[in-house]
Amino acid sequence: MTYLEALIQHSVALIIAVPLLSAFLMPLVSRVHPILRNIFALLMLTVTGCFIGLLTTDVLANGPRIYIFGAKELTLPLVRILFEVDGINVFMAIITIILAIIAVIYSWSFLDKQDGLDKYYTLLLLVVTSALGMEMTGDVFNFFVFLEISCIASCALIAFWIAEGEALEAAFKYIVISSVGALFVLFAVGIFYAQYNALNIATIAQAIQFSFLDKIALILLVVVLGMKAGLAPMHMWLPDAYGRAPPSVTLVIMSATLASFYGVLRILFTLYGNILPTSIRFDLPLNVVLGWILIVLAVVSILIGVIMALIQSDLMRLIGYAAVAEVGYMFLAIGTTIAALGAPYATVALHGGILHVLNDALDIGLLFLVAGAIYYVTKKRSLDDIGGLARTMKFTTVFFIIGLLAVAGMPPLNGFTSKFLIYESVYQLNPILSIIALLCSILMLAIFIKVLYATFFGPELPELKDVKEAPKSMLLAMGIVAGLAIFIGLFPNLFLDSLVKPAADALLNHTQYITTIVGGI
Amino acid sequence: MLSELILRIILGTLSVAAFGVFFGLLYKGIDRKLSAHMQGRIGPPIRQPFRDVAKLFEKENIIPDHAIPWVFNFIPLVGLVATISILLYLPLGGFPPLFSSGADLIVVLYLLIIPSLALVIGGFSSGSPYAIVGAQREMATMIAYEFPLAILIITIAWNLLQKGVTSAFSFSTIASMPVWNQVTGPLGFIGFAILLVVLMLVTPAELSKIPFDSPEAETEIAGGLLVEYSGRNLAMFYLIDGVKTVVMASIVVTLFFPYNLSAFLGLGSYEAMIIDIVFYLFKIFLVILFSVTLIRVAIARLKIDQIVYTYWIPLTLASLIGLILVMWDGVIMNIFSFT
């Protein structure tokens, strides 16, 4: 076996191992010199990114790849921890690592005057590890373990600005919600183990029936992971946590949120894939009922997100509410796919939903980075206290305008491509859904135009007279994200064909996931 | 292939820009003349808007102290360019659209936001309190009229989908299958008639005409969002107004009346083209007459919260009733066909 093939074979484990190990080495490295610590974090994340890139090319060419921890090949009984990587896993991993690298580049200058940065970088790498672990694992209990790691590490990171009381309160709310959720997930994992004597997703998916206990496990998992992803009416922790954490932390917490969304996808499409068409009472199949419940919750999320964001005056909290609305769009697409499983427009909706995950991560990330730049330069949080910044912060204004147009879904940026796919497939299920989604897109535009005016336009305020442009590394981070947003908007088919369609196929053909493991024995 | 495409883009853009600007200003002049006669005045000559634009180019281009110069100067151009680009996707003059596979109805709906957005950003960047009040009123008006507009666009596409058409949003499909031919009974007819009335009432809000021109209220907030604009920037906004009138009228004609006279009369090629273009211009004139001029001289200006209420409660309910009637269209005929 050549060196490259060995590298690809072990890349699945290295993707988890490299950030984990560098997280533990971080306190040692940061004793040497701060700049070495910064470079070490970025270097390790770039190495992880290279491994993810290698794995992506392999998975897209050769199909799902299995990695068994502690054995050379699959033997019965399946007690080993298995990682199975297919199209959707590498897609989410790419999003996570992009967000992580941008966050590290941004934190170089955003947090350069703060204390306790060695712990910050350690926890950041731990959150990245846990998000990557949630996205690549093939084992339900392993998913729970990584979920717990992400909860605890994120909670500590949210409370980074301890001097402000509100950050501690937000972290407290986050840990309460996450712990309750994680306990319910553990209960669901326990149900699976008790019934099927296995913890492997593929094994459970093959053996699953539709008994009462299975229904309980389904509901627990979907509701808890929906809450962790920010689905209304359980969304209220999201503006608190996103609004009080430093923006670079918000980026990695967003990757943990998107990993929870991936969890919903995996459970609905793969774990319960065989029994989705079974009918419950009134001759309604399970997928129609579950899909419509998700659609209703998603529409409520979109409406609550934009309506509440319109009246906020704290900038980062406002962007947090906009993030709730964007998660609503994702769940709307997924709900449509599940409710209309098998129709051609369901595939288009799934493409739109998965592409929207990438677009949402980039757009909301860009908005948070700009909000952080404003906070760094003016030390003010509320929109009522600032104004007239476009005179001195020209680059930041341009990046904010790009982020605004992208999040509102204006052509030719990337938000439009995924929303286009969502509108043109959801209306075939029910026209009212598409109408509400269109309307809330305009409201999103209104919200961010208000922010644009309040921060960047207007006369020069005397207290903000000596405000300078944001530091170079922050501008670099914002520039990379804005450039990606424009690139995806101008060449949507490139990303659609190479990344999104394999991911959607991997979800819809759930039997391939199962037979890769179970058939290989 | 590529060079032919680029040549088509260049020539198409230039000719459509000339068409849009010329006919936009011409219809603006006709509108002013007609509304003056309705109000018992004589009114300016029809070529007055051309003189207005020429005069505006002679004036000084003042940039206020509190404005952001680069946004202030750049935004009118962005709005005008986006409005021209919509014209390339619509079937003008009875011909198929220039780039029919480049954009569909949803794209045009979003591109229609860009001129109003340019007005809003321009108003916000002017640095004057009047402009800020006008700009936020324009944003609230935009939120208000998008709701009925979204409902009627999705209804038209949904109706085509039920008849088994793919590409339900594409303009060539909509222009070749007129809405009135797709209904199978009286319910659908009434539904689409309601939606036509709603669209005619959304058009003056899109174009910021009385009674929905609260953002540009000359008598209340001294010109609203355009208060600080002058000279060539104001000329750009003036042109945006003219071209957007042609665009909105073309959209109304394309969605509801895409009939061609030449197919009716069965003429040869050159006469058919000329008859088509004249008939199309006549249809646009009728749309502008009914939805801009008549409403403008009849009703007084509404307040901003009345505008939001008007679009979100009565007009949205009306378009929802239209949607439900169209959805039940086939059902009632099925019931009747069994009797």
Add this chain to the structure above:
Amino acid sequence: MFTLESGSGFWNPLIWILIIFIAFLLFYGIRGFGKSLYKKGTEQTKAFLSGNKEAAPEEMHVKASNLYWGFTVSMSSLYSRLRKMHTGNVSDYLLWFIIVLAILFLVIGVI
């Protein structure tokens, strides 16, 4: 190849960008026919306030919370109800979670 196709529509961003570019060049040239000079720093560049005196910049800048007054006041009943729902109490967050769990149990598990 460069056109995004959903089942019901098309969108080709590159053609649109080319159209915008050419129209931009055209209208930038036309705009250049206008005058660009003005007298800076005189009465011309002060904001037009119908003859009133200009106040200090902080007072002229409309606060962001007061924006979109027209929209928020027409939807005031909805907003007051939504504001009361977002209490900020962690127990209420968990209450919403339990409510959704209960509704889903009833719909899928029991019925």
